[in-house]
Amino acid sequence: MSKKLFFLLMIAAVLSFAGLMLGQGQGRGGRDDQLNLPDGPGKDILQSACTECHNLQMAVGTGYNREEWGLTLERMITAGAKMTPDQIPVVTDYLLKNLAGEGPKPAVIVPGSVTVSFKEWGLPTKGSRPHDPWAAPDGSIWYSGMYANVIGHVDPKTGQIKEYHLKTPRSGPHGLVGDKEGNIWFTANSKSYIGKLNPKTGDVTEYKLPEGARDPHTPIFDQKGTLFFTVQGANMIGRLDPKTGDIKIVTSPTPRSLPYGMVVSSKGVPFLVEFGAPKVASIDPATLAIKEYPLPHEESRPRRIAITSDDVIWYSDYSRGYLGRLDPKTGNVKEWPSPSGPTSLPYGITTYNDIIWYSESGVKPNTLVRFDPKTEKFQTWTIPSGGGVVRNMMAMKDGNLAIAESGINKVALAEVKK
Numbered sequence: 320m321s322k323k324l325f326f327l328l329m330i331a332a333v334l335s336f337a338g339l340m341l342g343q344g345q346g347r348g349g350r351d352d353q354l355n356l357p358d359g360p361g362k363d364i365l366q367s368a369c370t371e372c373h374n375l376q377m378a379v380g381t382g383y384n385r386e387e388w389g390l391t392l393e394r395m396i397t398a399g400a401k402m403t404p405d406q407i408p409v410v411t412d413y414l415l416k417n418l419a420g421e422g423p424k425p426a427v428i429v430p431g432s433v434t435v436s437f438k439e440w441g442l443p444t445k446g447s448r449p450h451d452p453w454a455a456p457d458g459s460i461w462y463s464g465m466y467a468n469v470i471g472h473v474d475p476k477t478g479q480i481k482e483y484h485l486k487t488p489r490s491g492p493h494g495l496v497g498d499k500e501g502n503i504w505f506t507a508n509s510k511s512y513i514g515k516l517n518p519k520t521g522d523v524t525e526y527k528l529p530e531g532a533r534d535p536h537t538p539i540f541d542q543k544g545t546l547f548f549t550v551q552g553a554n555m556i557g558r559l560d561p562k563t564g565d566i567k568i569v570t571s572p573t574p575r576s577l578p579y580g581m582v583v584s585s586k587g588v589p590f591l592v593e594f595g596a597p598k599v600a601s602i603d604p605a606t607l608a609i610k611e612y613p614l615p616h617e618e619s620r621p622r623r624i625a626i627t628s629d630d631v632i633w634y635s636d637y638s639r640g641y642l643g644r645l646d647p648k649t650g651n652v653k654e655w656p657s658p659s660g661p662t663s664l665p666y667g668i669t670t671y672n673d674i675i676w677y678s679e680s681g682v683k684p685n686t687l688v689r690f691d692p693k694t695e696k697f698q699t700w701t702i703p704s705g706g707g708v709v710r711n712m713m714a715m716k717d718g719n720l721a722i723a724e725s726g727i728n729k730v731a732l733a734e735v736k737k
Contacts, residue, residue, distance in 0.1 A: 356375070356417065357417055359413055359416065359417065360409050360412065360413060361406075361409045361410045361411075361412060361413030361414070362413060364402060364406050364409065364410050365378075365410055365413060365414070367401060368395065368400045368401045368402040368410075369395065369400065371400065371401065372398075372400070375418075378414060378418050379418050379420060380418070380419075380420025380421065380422065381418075381419070381420060381422055382419065382420055382421050382422010382423060382683065383414070383415075383419070383422065384415075385411055385415065387705070387707075387726070387727075388410075388411045388414050388415065389407055389411055390446070390707065390726060390727055390728060391726070392407045392410060392411065393407070393445040393446035393728070394446035394447075394448050394466055394726075394728075395446070396445075396446055397444065397445060397446030397447060397448070397466040397467055398446070398448075398466045399489070422683055423662075423681055423682050423683040424659070424660070424662065424681075424682055424683070425682060425683060426659050426679065426682040426683065426684060426685070426686045426699065426701050427658045427659040427660065427682070427686075427699065428658075428686075428699050428700070428701065429658050429697045429698050429699045430698065431689070431696070431697075431698030432698075433689060433698055433735065433736070434735075434736035435687065435689075435700050435733050435734065435735050435736070436733075436734045436736075437702065437703050437731055437732070437733055437734070438475065438731065438732045438734065439703065439704055439724070439729045439730070439731040439732075440473055440478060440480060440729060440730050440731070441728060441729050442462075442464065442467075442471060442480060442728050442729065442730065443471075443480055443482055444464060444467040444469065444482065445728065446466055446467070446728060447464035447465070447466055447467030447469065447471075447728055448464065448465045448466040448467070448725050448726075448728070449462040449463065449464055449465070449471070449723040449724065449725055449728065449729070449730055450462070450463045450464075450465045450492070450493050450494070450710055450711070450723055450725060451463050451493065451494045451495055451537075451710065451711040451723055452711060452712065452713050452721040452722060452723045452730060453495050453496055453497055453503070453713060453721070454713040454714060454715040454716070454721040455497055456497075456716060458475065458476070458715060458716070458717070459472060459473060459474050459475065460472070460473040460475065460721045460730055460732065461473075461495060461497065461503055462495075462723055462730050463492040463493055463494065463495050463505055463723075464482065464492065465491055465492055465493060465508070465725075466491075467482070468484060468485050468488060468489060468490055468491075468492065469482040469483060469484050469485065469492070470482070470483045470485070470492055470495065470503055470505060470516050471483070471730075472518070473730050475732050483516055483518065483521055483523075485507075485514065485516075485523055486523050486525075487507070487510050487512075487525065489509050489510065490507040490508075490509055490510045490512070490514070491507060491508035491509030491510065492505045492506070492507060492508070492514070493505065493506045493507070493508035493535070493536060493537075494506045494535075494536055494537040494538050494548070494711075495538065496538050496539055496540060496546075498540060498544065498561070499544065501518060501519070502515050502516060502517055502518070503515070503516040503518065504516075504538055504540075504546060505538065506535035506536055506537065506538050506548055507525070507535065508534055508535060508536065511527065511528045511532060511533050511534070511535065512525045512526055512527045512528055512535070513525075513526040513528065513535060513538065513546070513548065513557075513559055513566075514526070515561075526559060526564055526566060528550070528557065528566065528568070529566065529568055531553055532550050532553045532555055532557065532568050533550070533552040533553050534550060534551045534552025534553060535548055535549070535550050535551075535557070536548070536549040536550065536551040536578065536579060537549045537579065537580050537581045537591075538581075539581045539582065539583055539589065540583070541583045541587045541589065541604060542583070542587050543587065543604075544561060544562075545558060545559070545560060545561070545604065546558070546559040546560075546561060547559075547581065547583070547589045547602065547604070548581070549578035549579055549580075549581055549591055550568065550578065551577050551578055551579060551594070552577075553568075553570075554570055554571045554574065554575060554576055554577065554578065554595075555568050555569060555570050555571065555578065556568070556569055556571065556578050556589075556591065556600075556602055556607070556609065557569075558604070558607060567607060569602075569607045569609065571593065571600070571609060572609055572611060573593060573595075573596045573598060573611065575595045575596075576593035576594075576595045576596040576598065576600075577593060577594040577595030577596075578591050578592075578593055578594075578600070579591065579592050579593065579594040579621075579622055579623070579624075580592050580621075580622065580623035580624040580634075580668075580711075581624065582624050582625060582626040582632075583626075584626060584630045584647075585628070585630055586630070587604055588601050588602070588603070588604060589601065589602045589604065590602075590624060590626065590632055590647070591624065592621035592622065592623065592624045592634050593611075593621070594620055594621065594622050594637070595620070596620075597613060597614040597615075597616060597617055597618070597619035597620065597621075598611045598612060598613055598614060598621075599611070599612040599614065599621060599624070599632055599634060599645050599647075600612065601647065612645055612647060612650055614636075614643065614645070614652055615652055615654075616636075616639060618638055618639055619636050619638060619639055619641075619643070620636065620637050620638035620639075621634035621635065621636055621637070621643065622634075622635050622636075622637040622665075622666055623635045623666060623667055623668045623677070623711060624668065625668045625669050625670045625675060625677075626670065627670050627673045627675075627692070628673055629673075630647065630648075631644060631645070631646050631647075632644070632645040632646075632647060633645075633668065633670065633675050634668070635665035635666055635667070635668045635677050636654070636665060637664055637665060637666060639661060640656060640657045640659070640660055640661040640662060640663045640664065640665065640681075641654045641655060641656055641657060641665070642654065642655045642657055642665060642675065642677065642688075642690055643655075644692070655690070655695065655697075657679055657688065658679070658686075658688065658697050658699050659679045659681070659682045659686065659699075662681050662682075663679040663680075663681045663682050663686075664679060664680045664681030664682075665677050665678070665679055665680070665688075666678055666679075666680040666708065666709055666710055666711075667680075667709045667710055667711040667712040667722070667723075668712070669712050669713050669714045669720065670714065671714035671718045671720075671735075672718065673692065674689060674690070674691055674692075675689070675690040675691075675692065676688065676689055676690075676712065676714070676720055677690075677712075678702075678706065678709035678712065678722070679699075680706070680708045680709055680710075683705065684701045684702050684703075684704075684705040684706055685701075685702045685705060685706025685707070685708065685709050685724075686699045686700060686701055686702065686706075687699065687700045687701075687702060687709075687720070687722075687733055700733075702722075702724070702731070704724065704727050704729060704731075705724075705726075705727055706724050706726070706727070707724050707725055707726020707727035707728075707729075708724075708725045708726045709722055709723065709724060709725070710723060710725050711723055712733075715732075718735050718737065719732055719733060719734050719735055720732070720733040720735070
């Protein structure tokens with residue numbers, strides 16, 4: 320299989336799974352396209368519960384073990400699949416017998432001098448699918464429980480976890496960010512609004528997006544307190560004034576470019592990656608004019624983005640298995656192959672003291688990767704419980720890393736020895 324074909328198949332699976340598991344349309348991908356499954360206990364449950372939202376081809380060749388299938392089925396149930404917890408064992412037996420496959424390649428471990436240890440916390444609601452973390456100034460971690468319809472809070476000192484339930488069912492909280500007053504702002508991916516949670520009262524304020532602005536994705540504040548956000552499904556970028564609630568939306572110049580991860584430069588300029596195109600983009604905070612920076616490889620699909628103190632952009636090239644560097648001043652791009660290779664699917668990424676950290680989500684177990692731009696050297700660690708697709712991470716103020724482990728329903732803290 321060529322890398323291009325691999326990417327096309329992967330992006331189709333990712334996008335359909337992300338949207339459809341929230342029950343946004345029956346049978347996208349089509350019941351008529353389902354596999355011709357062998358008979359056996361669990362077949363009928365699998366066909367009736369899983370094909371409401373997606374094609375069963377997605378279940379083929381995952382390489383999941385019993386625990387991983389159990390976690391996956393819990394996510395489906397939380398998302399609304401017509402299956403009961405007591406049916407999980409029989410469905411899991413069927414999947415292991417008939418659809419297992421080899422799964423992802425093992426991670427490549429690169430040794431080095433830095434020491435990292437991990438703390439992980441299982442979340443209260445099964446199948447909640449923690450999507451994004453936010454590292455709070457007080458050292459705690461917030462997360463979006465996408466399928467559980469909650470915003471959650473973890474106190475790493477005590478291990479205490481608190482969930483805040485949203486008032487609109489199936490909102491699909493996705494990205495999140497805190498403001499200076501301690502409120503948590505989030506994108507409601509499934510209900511097309513921007514939300515603000517007041518942790519002191521539990522109240523949620525909703526800012527409805529204009530008609531057609533579906534699938535809001537990543538929010539971020541600039542230095543003036545203005546909220547910018549990507550609107551992936553509608554191919555748009557938005558700006559929200561928290562003082563007035565005024566929302567402005569503009570469309571990406573490139574069709575189907577899927578605006579995705581976002582950062583803000585030291586000068587207050589938002590930058591984003593386009594997951595549907597080989598491009599990085601910036602947006603003028605005043606006029607909302609968009610400037611695109613083409614990447615050198617047509618197959619590149621940058622998924623998440625980070626920024627260093629020199630306002631240089633770093634991106635995880637999900638489709639090609641590369642770490643990329645873009646200098647917006649010159650347009651120059653430099654890339655490094657990720658340690659685990661072209662199918663490693665680099666995903667969540669962040670920086671601390673101009674060191675790049677990211678995760679490879681296409682290997683088993685997922686990895687945490689460190690890259691030093693000065694030496695151009697990598698070091699990698701496996702995530703103890705597997706990671707289950709690390710969709711995003713964020714550096715804490717002390718240099719440790721807050722990590723959301725979507726597939727295994729955990730939030731983690733990677734402690735970097737100083």
